[in-house]
Amino acid sequence: MSEPRTYTWSNRGFRWSVLSLVGLTVIAMLVGFIWLPAVHPDFQSEGLWASICRAAGVPYRWGGAGQAGKATEPLSTKVVLDRQMARVGTTEAVGRGATLALNCTMCHGARGLSSSDAPNLAGQYPEVVIKQLNDYKAGKRSSAIMQALAGRLSDRDIADLAAYYAYLPKARTAPTTYDESLPSLVRTGDPLRNIAPCISCHGGVDQKLGAPWLEGMPKAYLVTQLKAFATGARRNDSEAQMRNMARPMTESEIDAVATFYARKAQSSAP
Ligand code: HEC
Ligand code: HEC
Structure with a gap:
């Protein structure tokens, strides 16, 4: 029977294993948090500290705007999606939406199917229409025509338009x-x-x-x-x-x- 080993700093093997573990960890961190992010275009845009934070999966700036892109840029969207928005609209909402949608047929088609290159709206999920119109309204998605049109819509108008389009049959x-x-x-x-x-x-x-x-x-x-x-x-x-x-x-x-x-x-x- 051999003596039980003692794992203390004076034990050479133990010392080496600890030092090499520390060394390897440092190298792995340098590679994972600095070198790889530095050569990956997705990570480069905002400097070394941002790269490290992104690699670690934590926000690099606290206060909400971290994901939005450039440091000075406002949040990419103000809309907080919730399941309510995805609910089927009432018949009244659909009817009112149909009337409002008369302003939209020129581009989005009489039944929400565009014959130009504007997006189809027929059968679109209601929360999508609500979110996109609010984003245009707040200037978070740019389109001269849609920003101008959405700017005139109330929350109720938007909800009713969403109900109407969701009710129309999808393109496919x-x-x-x-x-x-x-x-x-x-x-x-x-x-x-x-x-x-x-x-x-x-x-x-x-x-x-x-x-x-x-x-x-x-x-x-x-x-x-x-x-x-x-x-x-x-x-x-x-x-x-x-x-x-x-x-x-x-x-x-x-x-x-x-x-x-x-x-x-x-x-x-x-
Ligand atoms: C003059 C043409 C025109 C009119 C009128 C118009 N739109 Fe649009 N709409 C567009 C174009 C073009 C886009 C795509 C713009 C872009 O690139 O962001 C768009 C985008 C949208 C989107 C985003 C769709 C998606 O899939 O992301 C919604 C929602 C929308 N319009 C709703 C409406 C509503 C509601 C009306 C009527 C109140 C309306 N539009 C009137 C041309 C028009
Ligand atoms: C993780 C979920 C997810 C995956 C996977 C995904 N998308 Fe998306 N996509 C979204 C969301 C959410 C939006 C709406 C963004 C917004 O709020 O404006 C979107 C928007 C879009 C739009 C704009 C449509 C419009 O009408 O505004 C296109 C085009 C698109 N995606 C194409 C694709 C394609 C092609 C793929 C596969 C290569 C894909 N997406 C994979 C979540 C996803």
Whole structure:
């Protein structure tokens, strides 16, 4: 039987194991918090301290505006989504919304299906319409025409318009099978680049509160929006979730997902 070992500082093996553990930890931290973030474009924008905090997953500035982008920029959106907004509107709200929507048909179509490159609103989730109109109204999403129009709408107008559009039939239902014929970003995303599958938020498999229905949207609109997220020209998505996914997408991936969502329907909804 050997003597029980004593793990004290005077024990050479013990000393070495502690020192090498500390050394390795320091190296791992340098690599993980400084070197990798420093070469990754998503992390570079706001300096070393921001990179370190982002790598560690903690806010680098307290006080609310941390996620919004540039330090001086206001919050990307003021709208706090809640389940109430996603509720089906009353018949009265739908009726009132239909009247208000007469001002919108010129671009968004008589039944909410645009024949120009404006987004479809028919069948859009109510909380999406509410959020987007409030973002235009507050100047958080820019569009000369929509900012001017939304600025004149009251909260009730917005809720009623959302109820009306949610009530109209969608351009198209979602595919019923998710096989290899769909673009891989739509179906599986790309975990290595932090891109989650589009169908996990945009309907089809699951819908995340506030994520718009995309099926049947005009292709040009989808491409414009994805590029605007990628450059940060559009930044009303909370937590930068769309910006972070659009940024690493290539031109041809943007084209592929937009083509997919805008594809002409064989199995269109009624
Ligand atoms: C002159 C054309 C025009 C008129 C009229 C118009 N819109 Fe729009 N709307 C647009 C365009 C173009 C966009 C996309 C703008 C952008 O790039 O942000 C848009 C975007 C929207 C969006 C965002 C949709 C989404 O999927 O993100 C909503 C909601 C909306 N409009 C509602 C309305 C409502 C409600 C009215 C009537 C009160 C209206 N619009 C009138 C052209 C118009
Ligand atoms: C984690 C959830 C999530 C995933 C995954 C996701 N999105 Fe989004 N997307 C959102 C949300 C939320 C919004 C609304 C942002 C806002 O509030 O303006 C949005 C907005 C959009 C818009 C703007 C639509 C409009 O009418 O305003 C497009 C286009 C879009 N996403 C495309 C995609 C594509 C393509 C993919 C897959 C590569 C994808 N998204 C994956 C959550 C997601």
